[in-house]
Amino acid sequence: MTAVLWIAGIMLVLASFGTLYRIFRGPTLLDRVLATDLLLSIFVAALCMHMIASDSYEHVLLLVAASTIGFVGSVTVARYAENTPSGEKKLRPSRLQEVNKNDPRSARRLEAVRRQAAARKRKNKGAKSTRASRRVSAGKEQ
Amino acid sequence: MKSFLMHWVPSVAWLTFVWCALWQDFKLPNLAMGILLSLLALAVFKLPTLYLSNHFNLWYALKFLVYLVWKIAQASVQLLWVAITFKHPLNNSIIAVQLRTSSDLWITAISHSMSVIPGSVVVEVDRTISVLYFHVINTETEEEINDFIKQVRTVETMILKAVGSREEYERILDDEREEVAL
Amino acid sequence: MLEIIVGICVLGGAIMALGAAVGLVRFPDLLSRLHAGTKPQVFGLMMLLLAVGLYSGDWKLAPVLLVALLLQLLTIPIAAHMMGRSGYRNKHFRSSDLRRDDLREVIEEADS
Numbered sequence: 001m002t003a004v005l006w007i008a009g010i011m012l013v014l015a016s017f018g019t020l021y022r023i024f025r026g027p028t029l030l031d032r033v034l035a036t037d038l039l040l041s042i043f044v045a046a047l048c049m050h051m052i053a054s055d056s057y058e059h060v061l062l063l064v065a066a067s068t069i070g071f072v073g074s075v076t077v078a079r080y081a082e083n084t085p086s087g088e089k090k091l092r093p094s095r096l097q098e099v100n101k102n103d104p105r106s107a108r109r110l111e112a113v114r115r116q117a118a119a120r121k122r123k124n125k126g127a128k129s130t131r132a133s134r135r136v137s138a139g140k141e142q
Numbered sequence: 143m144k145s146f147l148m149h150w151v152p153s154v155a156w157l158t159f160v161w162c163a164l165w166q167d168f169k170l171p172n173l174a175m176g177i178l179l180s181l182l183a184l185a186v187f188k189l190p191t192l193y194l195s196n197h198f199n200l201w202y203a204l205k206f207l208v209y210l211v212w213k214i215a216q217a218s219v220q221l222l223w224v225a226i227t228f229k230h231p232l233n234n235s236i237i238a239v240q241l242r243t244s245s246d247l248w249i250t251a252i253s254h255s256m257s258v259i260p261g262s263v264v265v266e267v268d269r270t271i272s273v274l275y276f277h278v279i280n281t282e283t284e285e286e287i288n289d290f291i292k293q294v295r296t297v298e299t300m301i302l303k304a305v306g307s308r309e310e311y312e313r314i315l316d317d318e319r320e321e322v323a324l
Numbered sequence: 325m326l327e328i329i330v331g332i333c334v335l336g337g338a339i340m341a342l343g344a345a346v347g348l349v350r351f352p353d354l355l356s357r358l359h360a361g362t363k364p365q366v367f368g369l370m371m372l373l374l375a376v377g378l379y380s381g382d383w384k385l386a387p388v389l390l391v392a393l394l395l396q397l398l399t400i401p402i403a404a405h406m407m408g409r410s411g412y413r414n415k416h417f418r419s420s421d422l423r424r425d426d427l428r429e430v431i432e433e434a435d436s
Contacts, residue, residue, distance in 0.1 A: 001327060004331040007335065007338070011338040014342060014345070015338075015344065015345035018342075022349060030410060030411050034358060034407060035348060037361065038345065041368075045341055045372055048373065048375070049334060051376055051380075055380075057376075060385060063373075063389075064391060071403050074407065078409075079406065079410070081410045
């Protein structure tokens, strides 16, 4: 029995290394939440193996509590997850940010961001007009 | 009186079972305390009424349970195999499946069963027309997509046979007769 | 005899956990990792709880383990569904991965 428990324990340790890698690397928030949930599940598995090894079943309630708390945590975070991957920085020139006009690189970056914002505004305006015209025509049909 | 029994007894029974199980004590004082606390909880936190149908077929329910456990075991091993040995362009799909039932509880039961069986996750539920959208892993060919839709139909049939209401049960039997005739 | 069954169940549970972590590391995008991170978990925990129940040989533990199993079985699909829905709506996937996408037109129609 001890040999089996040792092998299973080593496998659980390797599994937790995998989840830690995903927590470090995962480009979005939801990846990290998922890996944390799996880490909690590995903790529950380790608790089961400890109960077998030491033959004392006092902490059975902890199994129930841990799974409930893991579920509540991941659902709450998934409800408020956001759009952008976290490794990418969006450069938005704010009024407080001073741009050195003599530095050619920052001037070029600022120019690129302004161009993207203008393109987005144009796209939104174009989409809004078709949405409004669709609603008007639908109203006329009814 | 009948509606009281139908709607409250299952909830009180389940809550009392959870209370006694957590205390690991099924003797009479603890049982009475469990019943009292569950009645109190149900009176304070009112939930909308659950329309259970009064038709519970034990044989089909047992068949469904065995099928579920077998599918969980088989598909977990398959998922492990895919996770270890897959070549990089992995083809997933999002498949829409139209269900035949329109009751809240059975749609939830079907989504739960399909999410627990590895291979598919329910991404979106369209409640008004009873359509479920599944995200399925590793669908290389059209055949596998059709196999998946057949699997959803099978699960739905088994659940409705076990606990469906009378009209749904008859609809299932009609569909089966049509399929046999084809 | 009982020890052999318990040993097999413990090893099975640990292999499932390891497989879930391997899937989490190897799969290319969020929606696939969702499968790998939640499905083998259910089966592995089932086997481990069975091992604990068999090893103790005590009937008093059976209801608690049953309640733990049922709670897990009820809550893991809900968490997977919430994360999948949020991940799909926020476009955390590459559209080249999906072979057939029935949901995109519906969402675009609903948004516009």
